Amino acid sequence: MRLYARLAAGGIRRNGRLYAPYILTCSLMAMMYYIVCFLTDNSMLSDMKGGDTLRVMMGLGIVIMGIFAGIFLFYTNSFLIKQRKREFGLYNILGMGKRNIARIMTWETAMVYLISMILGAGAGILFSKLAELLAVRILSGKAQYEFSVSVSGLISMLAVFAVIFLLIYLNVLRQVFFSKPIELLHSESAGEKPPRANWFLAVLGAVLLGLAYYMAVTIEEPMTALLAFFGAVILVIIATYLLFIAGSVAICKALQKNRGYYYKTNHFISTSQMAYRMKRNGAGLASICILCTMVLVTLSSTICLYAGEEQILYQRFPRDLAVSQYNVTEEEFSQLKEEISASLERHDITAKNVIGYQYLPLGGAIFGNKLELEPETDAISELTLDLRTVFVLPIEDYNRAYGENIVLSDGEAAVFIKGRDFSYDTLEISNYGSFNITRHINRFDLVGNDAASVLDSVYLFVKDEALLDEINRSQLEAVETQYARVHYYGFDMDCGDETESLVYNEIYQYLKSAEHSYSLESRVVNRGEFMGMYGGMFFLGIIFGSVFILAAVLIMYYKQISEGYDDRARFDILRKVGMNDRDIRRAVNSQVLTVFFAPLITAGVHMAFAFPMLTKLLGLFGMRDTGFLAVVTLICFGVFAAMYTLVYLITSRSYYRIVSSDGKKS
Numbered sequence: 001m002r003l004y005a006r007l008a009a010g011g012i013r014r015n016g017r018l019y020a021p022y023i024l025t026c027s028l029m030a031m032m033y034y035i036v037c038f039l040t041d042n043s044m045l046s047d048m049k050g051g052d053t054l055r056v057m058m059g060l061g062i063v064i065m066g067i068f069a070g071i072f073l074f075y076t077n078s079f080l081i082k083q084r085k086r087e088f089g090l091y092n093i094l095g096m097g098k099r100n101i102a103r104i105m106t107w108e109t110a111m112v113y114l115i116s117m118i119l120g121a122g123a124g125i126l127f128s129k130l131a132e133l134l135a136v137r138i139l140s141g142k143a144q145y146e147f148s149v150s151v152s153g154l155i156s157m158l159a160v161f162a163v164i165f166l167l168i169y170l171n172v173l174r175q176v177f178f179s180k181p182i183e184l185l186h187s188e189s190a191g192e193k194p195p196r197a198n199w200f201l202a203v204l205g206a207v208l209l210g211l212a213y214y215m216a217v218t219i220e221e222p223m224t225a226l227l228a229f230f231g232a233v234i235l236v237i238i239a240t241y242l243l244f245i246a247g248s249v250a251i252c253k254a255l256q257k258n259r260g261y262y263y264k265t266n267h268f269i270s271t272s273q274m275a276y277r278m279k280r281n282g283a284g285l286a287s288i289c290i291l292c293t294m295v296l297v298t299l300s301s302t303i304c305l306y307a308g309e310e311q312i313l314y315q316r317f318p319r320d321l322a323v324s325q326y327n328v329t330e331e332e333f334s335q336l337k338e339e340i341s342a343s344l345e346r347h348d349i350t351a352k353n354v355i356g357y358q359y360l361p362l363g364g365a366i367f368g369n370k371l372e373l374e375p376e377t378d379a380i381s382e383l384t385l386d387l388r389t390v391f392v393l394p395i396e397d398y399n400r401a402y403g404e405n406i407v408l409s410d411g412e413a414a415v416f417i418k419g420r421d422f423s424y425d426t427l428e429i430s431n432y433g434s435f436n437i438t439r440h441i442n443r444f445d446l447v448g449n450d451a452a453s454v455l456d457s458v459y460l461f462v463k464d465e466a467l468l469d470e471i472n473r474s475q476l477e478a479v480e481t482q483y484a485r486v487h488y489y490g491f492d493m494d495c496g497d498e499t500e501s502l503v504y505n506e507i508y509q510y511l512k513s514a515e516h517s518y519s520l521e522s523r524v525v526n527r528g529e530f531m532g533m534y535g536g537m538f539f540l541g542i543i544f545g546s547v548f549i550l551a552a553v554l555i556m557y558y559k560q561i562s563e564g565y566d567d568r569a570r571f572d573i574l575r576k577v578g579m580n581d582r583d584i585r586r587a588v589n590s591q592v593l594t595v596f597f598a599p600l601i602t603a604g605v606h607m608a609f610a611f612p613m614l615t616k617l618l619g620l621f622g623m624r625d626t627g628f629l630a631v632v633t634l635i636c637f638g639v640f641a642a643m644y645t646l647v648y649l650i651t652s653r654s655y656y657r658i659v660s661s662d663g664k665k666s
Contacts, residue, residue, distance in 0.1 A: 030120025037153030205242030245282030302541025319490030419456025564658030
């Protein structure tokens with residue numbers, strides 16, 4: 001037993017260049033997993049506004065984190081084991097049975113697991129308080145300087161990573177037991193026959209990528225964009241792998257036919273080597289490209305939402321307090337306004353920016369210039385329809401609220417559009433008739449429910465309020481459907497948050513005692529939930545962005561190390577036939593530049609085509625400032641490109657050290 005333990009420890013020590021970053025990565029993944037568990041289990045956050053929402057977001061993050069950790073560690077372990085197979089084959093040739101090798105691997109797996117969990121738990125406990133303070137800062141709460149440890153988080157971390165390491169261990173045993181000793185000895189040279197260019201797969205990848213790009217730039221309806229996003233992501237992933245695996249081989253073949261490019265020392269060596277192992281290179285490069293794209297999408301979207309949180313809050317709640325009553329008379333609504341005035345007087349508050357109007361909400365599908373309130377279609381095809389809400393309002397309410405003097409005649413209407421444009425000169429409402437659109441209004445505060453709606457909408461201002469009842473009667477007679485007529489009243493208050501909350505509670509108690517349906521919204525009361533949701537997404541964006549960056553860096557590192565060991569013998573031969581170290585460095589730089597900047601450039605292209613769809617998805621969360629998102633995305637790409645370049649410089653030096661005749665050279 002001690003012999004196997006010593007062999008396992010010796011194997012880890014001898015392969016420190018491979019195991020050190022792997023153990024570090026396992027530890028960091030465990031640390032981040034524990035921190036997310038710690039915040040989910042943190043009772044202090046529950047006492048803050050938005051804390052419960054943030055904890056729910058963290059709970060979702062635990063699941064995603066566990067799944068990604070398993071996939072990522074499983075993938076990176078394959079790079080490590082590839083370099084160990086020759087050692088296992090040597091053990092086998094010298095008389096050690098595969099069961100004995102399995103015992104060595106058992107000890108190695110157990111050692112790596114214990115070291116990773118000790119480091120991960122220690123770092124997680126150490127940095128959990130920092131993460132807690134960051135969460136408190138995001139929620140604008142007050143910090144409590146009490147140190148705590150999440151026992152359930154530690155248990156969950158140990159259990160999840162035990163399962164991951166067990167699956168990795170079983171996969172390694174499968175490779176060892178189902179391989180012959182000679183195959184293990186020559187595993188480093190496996191798969192190096194120059195592949196043929198598979199034009200079918202290359203063209204298929206281009207077609208799938210073109211389809212995904214077409215979906216991203218042509219889909220307009222937000223809900224359709226949400227459903228199509230996941231399909232587009234799958235298409236992009238498949239297309240990226242096909243293009244990097246099959247397309248890259250075709251590019252290498254084309255470069256070899258270009259004599260002006262190929263017959264140069266640095267290009268000749270790098271292109272030849274890439275052509276021999278491009279299938280494996282392509283898969284690794286595609287993985288790096290997908291991770292880069294995930295980093296850019298995750299960070300740009302969550303940073304944009306968090307940085308624009310205040311803008312979204314004011315867009316969602318245009319007034320400090322807003323109340324809506326459904327199907328009430330003017331007298332009943334006047335009683336509500338009197339109660340509001342009395343509450344404001346009790347607290348010595350003056351209402352500002354008062355706005356009040358009534359409206360009739362009509363929901364349906366737009367076919368050309370016709371609003372079909374009950375389209376005859378099944379639920380599946382409804383997802384592809386131009387679904388909109390049409391709010392019918394009397395023009396006198398708009399004139400009173402905004403100080404205008406717009407006059408409309410019979411059959412005429414003015415419109416305000418939220419979302420996609422409505423370019424027709426008339427709007428027909430099914431079962432009623434049509435209105436001629438004589439004016440487009442550029443400024444209007446959305447009604448509360450519509451500010452939170454993911455659907456686009458049309459605000460139809462008509463001659464007088466009698467038309468609201470007339471439209472409603474036409475629907476009742478035709479399809480026996482009556483829509484709720486809504487009275488809306490909103491205003492700002494010149495007081496602090498505490499007093500505003502008191503006014504909110506007083507109005508809430510009055511509305512509870514009334515017999516009519518209502519909705520009551522307060523910017524102060526809802527601010528906490530906003531902070532919890534957008535702050536939670538921002539925090540998860542930081543966590544997952546860091547994880548994706550770590551994954552990309554580790555894949556780059558292992559790719560360079562793995563290929564460095566593979567290429568060392570070839571460069572030794574080239575050195576013996578007269579190639580000097582300067583030529584070797586130039587060849588290395590050419591190869592690494594060609595290979596490693598392709599994923600970054602492709603990720604940038606993916607991000608550019610995904611941008612239109614991303615704007616629509618963020619619109620579902622209330623962020624409709626396309627310019628702001630563009631600026632954030634460009635900054636994220638610039639910072640990430642700088643980090644990517646730094647990783648390139650580090651990995652290229654590691655590759656050169658390995659293939660150099662003198663390992664101490666840099």
